[in-house]
Amino acid sequence: MLKLTYTERSFYLECLTLSLEEWVAQRVILALRVGQSLSIEPSTASFLLPVDLPGVERLKAEVQRNDSEIIALSTCDVEYLEVTLWGSWLSEGSEEAVGVFVTAMSDRSEFYVHQLWQEAQACASVMSE
Template structure:
């Protein structure tokens, strides 16, 4: 399962070993125990990756083999690729873009996407120093 946590300024991508159903059930129980509203709805999430990252070709091949219904990769321009995922959005129900997006796909595709995202973050950190 992939979990994208969106904050006011950025997002963080995690690869979790729990099933989507287990994770959502735990989140519902937590919200009930702390008295927090929780809204779950089908949604999409998108983010950009540098187009020159190694491994993008392998990710594209994995998507074509297993996950075309869940994930799409498209070129934005010469520098960036857009990743679009289908899954579920969990939030407190406010109109803010703060919440958690979760999706599940083949283990291979999840692994490649998470690895490539980590490489993009490392490159961005190196450039900002």
């Protein structure tokens, strides 16, 4: 399962071993116990990856083979690839920009997406130094 945590300034992507159903159930139970509102709705999430990262072609092949109904890859320009994921948005309210997006796909696709996102973050931090 992939979990994207959105804050006011950025997002963080994690690859979790729990199933989507287990994680959502735990999150619902937590919200009930602490008296927090929780909205869950179908949604999409998108982010950019540099096209020149090693592994982008493997991700494209895996998506075509197994996960084209959950993930779409679109070339934005010569430098970036847009990754769009279908899944569920969890937040305190349906209009919130801060929350968590979760989705599940093949283990291999999840691994490639997470690995490429980590590499993109490392490249971005090196460039900003």
